[in-house]
Amino acid sequence: MADFAALRRTMVDGQVRTADVTDRSLIQAMSEVPRERFVPEQAEELAYLDLDLPVGAPGQGRRLLKPMVLGKMLQALNISSGERALDVGCATGYGAAVLARLAGSVVALEEDADLARQAAATLGSLGVENVTVVQGPLAAGHVAPAPYDVILVEGRVELAPEKLCRQLADGGRLVCIQGAGPAAKATLYQRDGDDITSRQIFDASGPVLPGFAQPAAFVF
Secondary structure: OOOHHHHHHHHHHHHHHHHOOOOHHHHHHHHHOOHHHHOOHHHHHHOOOOOOEEOOOOOOOOEEOOHHHHHHHHHHHOOOOOOEEEEEOOOOOHHHHHHHOOOOEEEEEEOOHHHHHHHHHHHHHOOOOOEEEEEOOHHHOOOOOOOEEEEEEEEEEOOOOHHHHOOEEEEEEEEEEEOOHHHOEEEEEEEEOOEEEEEEEEEOOOOEOOOOOOOOOOOO
16 A cells, blocks of 8 residues: 555655745645545556646546646745635646635536546545535636636646636736647736736646637638
């Protein structure tokens, strides 16, 4: 039986801290949330490796982001306790569980019904009470409880997340991986009144989320 606590410490020390993640609350959250609970049972011993972990039905392309990438994205959001968060593409709920320890409340949005059920069940079994899992199209966000102070997009988008940005509160922040292939960058959006600004913050890769792929160009 793997010593998951030891693997978790190694992940944080070897992948997260070394990537200039210094936020103490974030480091503590990633040190405590059991990532192995959010992957298929047969993949538990892979949970703390430096890779995007497949989850859900084979061939669907859904993955949990690398711990380093997730940690840097969460740090870029500069989350304060009490803030309202939206987690887009929560998959099995690992990112939502970490986010729940930083924000006041989290809406975890997942398009795949099976993944949404898994997320709700695992979060419930861990006693995470400030996350609400909802099912719906990822690109549409979740309007009902908006606006949000922070939005985490757990994957790559090839299209600018305009609908999601409109669900930000004034001063709100959104982070995603944006672009195609090796040119993709983790990108931070911020709302200031009616203005939305963005800046690239680091090189990153990740699977394209449903609803965010660039439509194929028509060729004559």
